Amino acid sequence: MLSRINLQKSVVSAARQGLKTTRSYSLAATYFPNEPKSPELITDSIPGPKSLASNEELGEVFDNRAAYFVSDYTNSVGNYLSDADGNRLLDVYAQISSIALGYNNPALKETAKSDEMATALINRPALACFPSTDYGKVLKEGILAAAPPGLSKVWTALSGSCANETAFKAAFMYQAAKRRGSMDFTAEELTSVMQNKTPGASDAVILSFEKGFHGRLFGSLSTTRSKAIHKMDIPAFPWPVAPFPKLKYPLDEFKHENLAEEDRCLAELEEIFHSYPKEIAAIIVEPVQSEGGDNHASARYFQGLRDLTMKYEILMIVDEVQTGVAATGKFWAHEHWNLTTPPDMVTFSKKFQAAGFYFRNPDLQPHQPFRQFNTWCGDPSKALIARTIYQEISKNNLVEATAQVGDYLYKGLSEILAKYPTKVKNLRGENFGTFIAWDFIGASERQEFLDSCRAHGINMGGCGDFAVRLRPTLVFEKNHADIFLALTEDIMKKLYT
Structure with a gap:
């Protein structure tokens, strides 16, 4: 497994982008005071043994051949998706772009209980x-x-x-x-x-x-x-x-x-x-x-x-x-x-x-x-x-906040991916919020990257033949971007240098 993230280094590295956000507080921290500070990995691989066993049982009654892993939504919080083994991954896929306000959002819970x-x-x-x-x-x-x-x-x-x-x-x-x-x-x-x-x-x-x-x-x-x-x-x-x-x-x-x-x-x-x-x-x-x-x-x-x-x-x-x-x-x-x-x-x-x-x-x-x-x-x-x-x-002005964190992400990714011109290309989505994607040179390279992301605690998805896409929640903030950028830089470095 690749090395764990150094959070101190990640914040300094990401801060070099020089972008600021208007909000002076973290909405994610307000919503989710117990949100993990970084991915939490328990098993040596994902899916782990509990997820594999649960998925095998599910497969007896339901077509689960597209499953990445079995998720524990009770244990998921904010921008972090938990699997059945208790691993909590930074989720930039968000149920194929379907989670707006993070897992177990308190405002949505209040509505659900009304x-x-x-x-x-x-x-x-x-x-x-x-x-x-x-x-x-x-x-x-x-x-x-x-x-x-x-x-x-x-x-x-x-x-x-x-x-x-x-x-x-x-x-x-x-x-x-x-x-x-x-x-x-x-x-x-x-x-x-x-x-x-x-x-x-x-x-x-x-x-x-x-x-x-x-x-x-x-x-x-x-x-x-x-x-x-x-x-x-x-x-x-x-x-x-x-x-x-x-x-x-x-x-x-x-x-x-x-x-x-x-x-x-x-x-x-x-x-x-x-x-x-x-x-x-x-x-x-x-x-x-x-x-x-x-x-x-x-x-x-x-x-x-x-x-x-x-x-x-x-x-x-x-x-x-x-x-x-x-x-x-x-x-x-x-x-x-x-x-x-x-x-x-x-x-x-x-x-x-x-x-x-x-x-x-x-x-x-x-x-x-x-x-x-x-x-x-x-x-x-x-x-x-x-x-x-x-x-x-x-x-909470999440439209503007998403535009700002998207600009931050795009600038950070452009610096990282520019170091690997023979492996990745076509970074796109500038000035388009967090709707960002890029291409790998082939499907096998794309899959290698996605597998490495999961091993490092990032849940990410692909699209088309060679692309990977970002689809985080609307409460994905600068600190989450710092973690994602640092992990992406670490993964690319280990895969291609």
Whole structure:
């Protein structure tokens, strides 16, 4: 096992970055007075014997082949995830970007123990038919209070995939209603739809982008283009795909090349819009293609997307399932673009612990009931959690704090990784909060690094073919960054010198 961290050295080393944060106190220390000061490693390897045994038992009844290790959430605290053996790892993966305020956050515990929560849990309503008396208030104080600029309505759903699926349905029904005008459904439509045929069943499509990931249900999986294994053996809609820019780094050294690449992609997209033989109801795009490798594009490119969708009367769905809720230094990542016109829909999940999509045009709600519908249509208990998450973010200025610690992390990583140009490349995510990633030269080198991270007490994840990504909580602070940077420097040094 590699050597343990010298905390004194780590603080001095990280302080050389020269960046300061405005907050004069540690919110993490206030939330989590018993949070470890550094990773706590008990076993010689991770997973340890208890985790292995527990995982083997779980495997008898549940498909656990993707498990890194079995976690003990009772023993997890703040930015530290515990495994079944009692090892506590600094977690910069945070349940695939889903933990906003740290493990066992006291504000969330208080919400969980409230009478409101008990009522929501034991009387889970079929919201579309029997909405609770307080659901509108809970939404207005939480999910809707956090709505992206220009969007004032929400449809709540069950997961990120479900959020995208229901946004697709809204797009199809909207475009069909616009064509149909004031006319009612025809007898032919009503008959043909029961045979899954046109004109009742639409042959319109959703366009997505190379390397995009939008979920694992049938519609969302048809728009997912990240890895073949995600889609193998599953029937898919024959929907179109457009190129997504492949930027070169460092950005300031490849300005001309990257502008040309983005222009190429926009030109190819417009050609698809112009010549595609079926109606394109909507496009769906991520601000950063997360599962596909943390692929970025410029605000100029995304404004170009918006201009084209408006020119061709195609809806724009922005998938903020992974990028949303403050991780990028804005509450919603697409706020970095400063679009002249907001997106038509923005989907969310993960860090909000709830799911759904925002919109502003009331016509994105079908005119007839029971069309955008399922039994639960979301979950009031999750809306209560989302409300607390939003209120804690707002009260403690966590959007700005995340932007600042992200700048600190990026500068520290740029100094460390610059020493290994033959092993790593394409550090990206500058001025984008803690949404930072870089590439290794190959998959085996990437895995070697991730395994070494775990052995040193860091839980970290990869994406795409060669990338590693940071996805820490919103209460990941400078002292946590110091530990992470020092360990990363130690690991890289031992692996490659």
